[in-house]
Amino acid sequence: MTPADTGIVAHGVRRTFGDVVAVDSIDLEAPPGQVTALVGPNGSGKTTLLLTLAALLVPDSGTVSVAGFDPTVDPRAVRARTGWMPDVFGTWDALTCAEVLHTVSDAYRVPRPEQVERVRDLLELVHLVEFADRPTTVLSRGQKQRLGLARALVHDPSVLLLDEPASGLDPRSRIELRSIVRALAAQGRAVLVSSHVLAELDEMVDRAVVVAQGRTVAVETLTGPEAVADRRPRPWLVRSLDDARLLETLDRRRVPHGTPERDGVQVELAGDHDAAELLATLVRDGVPVVSLHPAAGVLEQVYLELTEDRR
Ligand SMILES: Nc1ncnc2c1ncn2[C@@H]1O[C@H](COP(=O)(O)OP(=O)(O)OP(=O)(O)O)[C@@H](O)[C@H]1O
Numbered sequence: 329m330t331p332a333d334t335g336i337v338a339h340g341v342r343r344t345f346g347d348v349v350a351v352d353s354i355d356l357e358a359p360p361g362q363v364t365a366l367v368g369p370n371g372s373g374k375t376t377l378l379l380t381l382a383a384l385l386v387p388d389s390g391t392v393s394v395a396g397f398d399p400t401v402d403p404r405a406v407r408a409r410t411g412w413m414p415d416v417f418g419t420w421d422a423l424t425c426a427e428v429l430h431t432v433s434d435a436y437r438v439p440r441p442e443q444v445e446r447v448r449d450l451l452e453l454v455h456l457v458e459f460a461d462r463p464t465t466v467l468s469r470g471q472k473q474r475l476g477l478a479r480a481l482v483h484d485p486s487v488l489l490l491d492e493p494a495s496g497l498d499p500r501s502r503i504e505l506r507s508i509v510r511a512l513a514a515q516g517r518a519v520l521v522s523s524h525v526l527a528e529l530d531e532m533v534d535r536a537v538v539v540a541q542g543r544t545v546a547v548e549t550l551t552g553p554e555a556v557a558d559r560r561p562r563p564w565l566v567r568s569l570d571d572a573r574l575l576e577t578l579d580r581r582r583v584p585h586g587t588p589e590r591d592g593v594q595v596e597l598a599g600d601h602d603a604a605e606l607l608a609t610l611v612r613d614g615v616p617v618v619s620l621h622p623a624a625g626v627l628e629q630v631y632l633e634l635t636e637d638r639r
Contacts, residue, residue, distance in 0.1 A: 333395045333396060333516075334396050335395070335486075336487060337357050338391070339391045339392075340389065340390040340391065341354045341377060341380060341392060342354075342388045342389045343385065343387045350542060351376050351387070352541065352542030353543050354373065354390075356544065358535075360486065360518045362513055362535060363509055363535075364519065364534065364535045365521050365522070365529045366378070366520055366539065367526065367631055368635065369635050372539045372540050372542060374491070374539060377539075378522060380399065381394055381520070382399070383399035383406040384412075395409035395487050395518075408436070408485075410488075411483070413476045413477055413493055414476070414491050415522075423463065423464060425459045425475055426460040429443075429447040429478060429479060433447065436483035437483075438483055448460075453478065453481075454474035456478070469496035470496045470501050472496070473497055474505075486516070486518065489520050490521045491522050493521060493523070494528055495523075510532060527627075530627045530628070533550055534552070535549050535551075536630070540634065540635050546634050561596050561599075562596070564594070564603055565591055565622075566592050566606075567617070568617050570615065573614070574610070575588070578593070594623060
């Protein structure tokens with residue numbers, strides 16, 4: 329990786345297939361050191377955009393820079409610096425997991441002496457060491473996904489494009505994927521993740537680019553002082569051992585609320601500070617509070633609002 333890497337910068341990208349406008353006009357930035365989510369409804373152009381960024385598809389118009397290179401001008405330079413994990417990928421059935429990684433390493437011109445250690449480290453990273461010498465046909469769908477991630481990393485890329493990386497993974501593997509992706513960004517890589525599993529992205533990403541019908545409709549910051557969670561009123565759930573007392577206190581304090589449901593009483597709060605204040609008030613007033621937490625992930629809420637009438 330070079331410190332000069334600028335991650336991904338794309339402006340006004342458009343790509344059509346005959347009459348079909350797959351990507352109309354997408355603007356997107358994925359800076360180094362951060363995990364950026366690319367979210368949008370089915371058919372909104374995410375995969376087409378990722379293929380363009382990976383130098384596998386030429387856009388009709390717009391400008392794209394990946395790790396400082398234009399994929400249409402210098403696709404080799406882009407591919408050399410980009411790790412691409414497609415949502416579905418084939419493996420060579422006759423090869424073992426280690427052989428797959430060596431073959432891909434050869435394709436990326438990773439010197440042979442470096443490969444042995446690299447392949448071992450990657451298999452360790454994705455918890456497939458015991459499958460190193462077994463054919464890929466024995467892998468489950470989730471294990472194949474994990475091998476796909478290792479495959480994307482063989483040439484130590486500075487930009488990572490992950491299309492639905494969590495699909496097919498069991499809960500433990502998803503949690504592990506989350507920490508692997510965070511660690512890869514912490515090493516200075518620009519990571520762009522497309523996924524439909526928004527609750528999961530909430531915990532993994534720093535920024536989200538929301539697309540609908542081939543256009544960028546919002547860019548939201550999820551971490552740091554600009555975080556959307558602190559800027560928007562959103563529903564929270566408060567659970568108490570004594571609902572009557574909880575409702576009486578919420579009414580007295582003029583906090584708008586719903587009726588008690590299985591998972592608690594819904595209240596609308598402007599952000600973390602309001603939540604902390606409400607919790608302190610309830611406790612002070614003697615309400616036996618069990619929990620207070622956001623009703624849905626912030627990304628999920630933003631997504632639903634922005635894509636409401638765009639399906
Ligand atoms: N090779 C192609 N030929 C014709 N139409 C295509 C082609 N590739 C994609 N499209 C169309 O372009 C649109 C965007 O597709 P794309 O796969 O990029 O969406 P997506 O956001 O990745 O969808 P999903 O979330 O379902 O994976 C869709 O209407 C799709 O049918």
